[in-house]
Amino acid sequence: MSAVLHAHPESGPTLGVAGPEKTRRALSEAGLRGRWWRFVLILAITAIVLVPIMVTVVLALTPGPNSTATGLTLENITGVFSKTLAGTWLTNSLITTLSTVIVSVAVAAPAGYVLSRGRSKAVSGYSLLLFVMQSLPIITSVVPLFILFAGMGLVDNLLGLIIIYVGSTMTVATWMMAAYFDSIPVSLEEASWIDGCSVFGSFTKVVLRNSLPGILSTAIFAFLLAWNDYLVAIVFLRSNEIFTLPVGVQSFFQQNMTDWSGVMALAVVMMLPPIIVFATLNKYFSVGGIGGSLAGR
Numbered sequence: 001m002s003a004v005l006h007a008h009p010e011s012g013p014t015l016g017v018a019g020p021e022k023t024r025r026a027l028s029e030a031g032l033r034g035r036w037w038r039f040v041l042i043l044a045i046t047a048i049v050l051v052p053i054m055v056t057v058v059l060a061l062t063p064g065p066n067s068t069a070t071g072l073t074l075e076n077i078t079g080v081f082s083k084t085l086a087g088t089w090l091t092n093s094l095i096t097t098l099s100t101v102i103v104s105v106a107v108a109a110p111a112g113y114v115l116s117r118g119r120s121k122a123v124s125g126y127s128l129l130l131f132v133m134q135s136l137p138i139i140t141s142v143v144p145l146f147i148l149f150a151g152m153g154l155v156d157n158l159l160g161l162i163i164i165y166v167g168s169t170m171t172v173a174t175w176m177m178a179a180y181f182d183s184i185p186v187s188l189e190e191a192s193w194i195d196g197c198s199v200f201g202s203f204t205k206v207v208l209r210n211s212l213p214g215i216l217s218t219a220i221f222a223f224l225l226a227w228n229d230y231l232v233a234i235v236f237l238r239s240n241e242i243f244t245l246p247v248g249v250q251s252f253f254q255q256n257m258t259d260w261s262g263v264m265a266l267a268v269v270m271m272l273p274p275i276i277v278f279a280t281l282n283k284y285f286s287v288g289g290i291g292g293s294l295a296g297r
Contacts, residue, residue: 019078034223041206047228051235053271056264056267056268056271057268058072059260059261059264060076060261060264060267060268061073061074061076062076062261062263063075064076064079065074065261065263071100076261076262076264077268077269079261079262079265080262080265080269083109084248084251084262085240085243086245086248086266086269087243088241088243088247089243089244089245089247089248090269092158092242092243092244092245093227093244093245093246094273095158095162096158096162096165096226096244097226097227097273098159099162099166100162100165100166100169100222100223100225100226101222101223101226103162103166104166104169104170104173104218104219104222105173105215105218105219105222107166107170107173107174108170108173108174108176108177108218109177109208109211109215109218110203111170111174111177111178112173112174112175112176112177112178112179112180112181113177113178113181113203115127115128115130115174115175115178115181116177116178116181117181117186126155130171130174130175131171133171134171134172134175135243138168138232139231139232140166142231142232145164146235146236149236154236155236155238156236156237156238156239156242157236157242158242161232161233161236161237161244164232164236165222165225165226165229165232168225169221169222169225169226172221173218173221175215176214176217176218176221177211177215177218179187179214180211180213180214180217181207181211181214184207184210184211187195188202188206188210189202189203189206189207190206192205192206212282212284214279216284220238220277221283223274223277224274227245227267227270227273228246229244229246230247232247233246233247234246234247234250236281238262245266245269245271248266249263249266249267249270252266260285
């Protein structure tokens with residue numbers, strides 16, 4: 001009888017431990033297999049996205065039909081800048097893009113702050129108006145704007161292009177800034193008010209200082225919209241010296257032939273600024289700044 005009683009305590013724990021261990025091991029193996037499938041899927045999607053970019057880069061570095069170079073070379077890129085107005089087009093694109101980014105962020109930041117903190121009928125109506133304007137495609141206003149800008153001398157003018165870009169990015173930029181300001185606790189501003197800071201002072205010293213990721217996201221959105229635009233630029237720009245890079249690429253397509261080496265070289269030039277912007281600003285995207293500001297409160 002005693003032997004039976006001692007056998008049960010010994011066998012009981014063994015069975016109780018073995019079951020959960022096998023279960024955990026099986027779940028771990030299943031999770032590992034699931035991670036491998038996700039890894040393979042992500043790798044395949046990444047390859048599909050990168051293949052066109054890699055082909056463009058290789059073709060841009062491949063010698064042209066009349067070239068004497070062997071292997072990969074930079075003569076297509078240098079030839080584009082020496083034989084065409086690619087340098088001028090690049091300058092025009094940088095001017096319009098940077099101006100759009102600066103004006104859009106400078107206007108969208110206080111407008112987004114009002115949408116985030118304001119609680120009145122006027123603010124609600126303004127928010128609804130922004131939503132309606134955001135739903136309208138830019139193509140619906142190109143023709144009326146062309147007629148209006150023609151009378152103001154803003155056609156074939158970079159200033160007119162900048163005005164359109166700022167207007168087209170303003171609605172989304174304001175919504176983006178308002179959404180990020182909503183994540184910043186009002187208690188931070190209230191603490192600054194108690195310390196004697198004004199509303200504008202708390203906005204610049206507290207809200208903006210904790211909104212760097214939101215500001216950078218808005219700036220990148222405005223940058224990409226202005227940098228990649230072709231439709232508005234092809235309608236409003238007429239002179240070869242005023243072209244931006246997307247419109248300049250079109251000049252390589254002739255009726256009976258296409259300079260593919262020049263097209264690929266200029267495409268690589270167009271890809272470099274966005275890559276540089278993302279590589280430079282990536283380290284500033286952080287979500288821990290607000291949490292650190294609340295420490296000890």
